[in-house]
Amino acid sequence: MPFDEMLTADSLPRTPYKGYFNWHSEQKTSDLIKKSRDAETIFRKTGITFAVYGKEDSSERLIPFDIVPRIISGSEWRKLAQGIEQRVMALNAFLDDIYHKQEIIKAGRVPRALIEKNDAFLPEMIGMRPPGGVYTHIIGTDIVRTGEGQFYVLEDNARTPSGVSYMLENRETMMQMFPELFHLNKVRPVENYPKLLRQSLAAVAPPGCKGKPRIAVLTPGIFNSAFYEHAYLADQMGVELVEGSDLRVIDGKVAMRTTRGYQAIDVLYRRVDDDYLDPLSFRPDSTLGVPGIMDVYRAGNITIANAPGTGIADDKAIYSYMPEIVEFYTGQKPILENVPTYRCSEADTLQYVLDNLAELVVKEVHGSGGYGMLVGPAASKRERTEFAAKLKAKPGNYIAQPTLSLSTVPILVKKGLAPRHVDLRPFVLVSNKIQIIPGGLTRVALKEGSLVVNSSQGGGTKDTWVLED
């Protein structure tokens, strides 16, 4: 039996859920189902949609929202937050080291080839120290739970984590629909995130920036799956939402084309991948970026958040070294555990993975969004055989992990509550300090028994409460 976060084996509510559970017992399921439809209407009206890549009908879809909140106690959160902070410090220290002295390689803790042969490693960043010394400014650490106090970090998402707009809209919707719940429970606020993000970005403006730094969000455009979020964040922060075609390098600064002429930008929160950022340095065919922005960056005249080349820190192959990385830079044992990870690039390990495919989850090192992964226990024999062939052809492309028994939180179904597996993505801001927003995005697998929570694979989301206790 997986661990259920709301109910014990005797179907009694656990402490953080007591207030909610009592309230819920007094509600009629049919009323709640109606509310849940109202929520969908709100989302559709607002246009909180995402595009699913590779589908025939590439129209926008809603991410299903479940109205039962996911609740975390204050004490559980404190442990999580400490662990995340430690990890984020280590990630930034690791990036600084990798692009400078490479002590961790010299110390033999991380193999050189793994770094230097990695596509996410950018030689352009060698010797480059971003303003404020921060590489990864916005992080979304994926966390899963298997039991009481048992948390694991699944992924670090240090390049361009998305989903924070869902965290904010989910809370907004819950407060609109169930104001009484927020009187009954002391829920820590998340709605100041855009303000904190703006302050955090302003705090890492280039040292030469005089006065109030000018900030912009760079989006690939309206056809990007996360465009809604880009527009939402720019709007909430009160900054411009720019596309590559709006930007140009003028007099050593990156400037945006306004109706009054070109205006320099100090901090660019970019939601465009490294590859597309600068056609002069990376993919020459990119029209999403800004020709020459890397020169401006290297000259210290713009802050790019997150810094180019941060992908080397959240690469799935590097992930397995995170316990060593945390210890190397912080001098402490990691507070949060890693999921045991098998590196298929190692011959013995590959054999083990192939022999135990039915019990393992195998992921592409560079994959994301739940694409190109195999969930062994859920896969058919044929799927496993096919996957084994891919694995043997390019073992270095894969890692494997034991199938964790992810915790469940109930969702609302016609018959009432039914447990479904969840994960958690808290959001972290790094500038001259590290701030962890108390809450995050809870993703939930809506299909009974499914372990895949990705929105592109039929997952939904929940409002996530961290209680003040």
Place this chain on the structure above:
Amino acid sequence: MLGRTANGLFWMFRYIERAENTARLIDAGLRMSLTRMHGHEEEWESVLRSSGVYSAYCETNPEVTSADAVNYLLRDKSNPSSILCAIEAARNNGRMVRTALTREAWEATNECYLDIKAQLARKPSSADMPGIIDNIKQRTGLIRGAFHGTMLRNELYNFSRIGTFIERADNTSRILDVKYYVLLPAVSYVGSSLDNVQWESILRSVSAHRSYGWVYDDDYKPSNIADFLILNGRMPRSLAYCYDKINANLSYLEREYGARESCHETAAATLGMLREREIQSIMDTGLHEFLQGFISQNSRVAAEISEAYRFYQD
């Protein structure tokens, strides 16, 4: 504000205006079909011409029929000016400039798109048409209402308004130009029932068949109709009214930016001309030539605005 944002607002409102105007054209066309006068297929040809899509229509349709013309104007994906495409383009522009719109203005646009897309998912029957046309007018009206009720009167507002009136002026002048011959004294028999229907159709295309009677005599008179649609400053779809609004919004921009551009000169000259001309002299010197001249002048204003305010990368 970004040049691209100004451009996005400008086009968002042009497309909303276009969708609304096309709905009016279809409405007028359907009305003509109901009169069962001979030659009502010709009416669809002139509706297609007014919408500027006649030759594109003929490439994919063997003949002009009421059903095909309505479908083409309403929901054909290959017609960028069809109501469905125009509303989608308005909404995509709105999405692009989401940060410049109020929540109300954006949601009205988004809902308009979702609703009309669902309604036009299948080819409608003629019985559905009145409901569809009403819905399009209502939905676009809601966008306008939300926009007027909530948007700050700043440059964002000015670019949106300019888009609306450039498009409207273009539409009104094209409607007149397609039908100019029925307004010419030489070929019209005053009082013949065919002409009455034709004239009423022009007025219906700009939703002015009722207000005409408030301003002029009850009888339709070609020069009055032309005067109403071209020179009457109180008629909200007339060329004079559109240029009054374009100039007012450009003046705000001039003050705000502290700079007068070539678009200001061209727009002011156009308005001056509309204020000075008499309808009789326009009719005498050639209505068609006048309208052709106006249409190109109007495009020139739009191009000069997009250049002055850096709508595009240079």
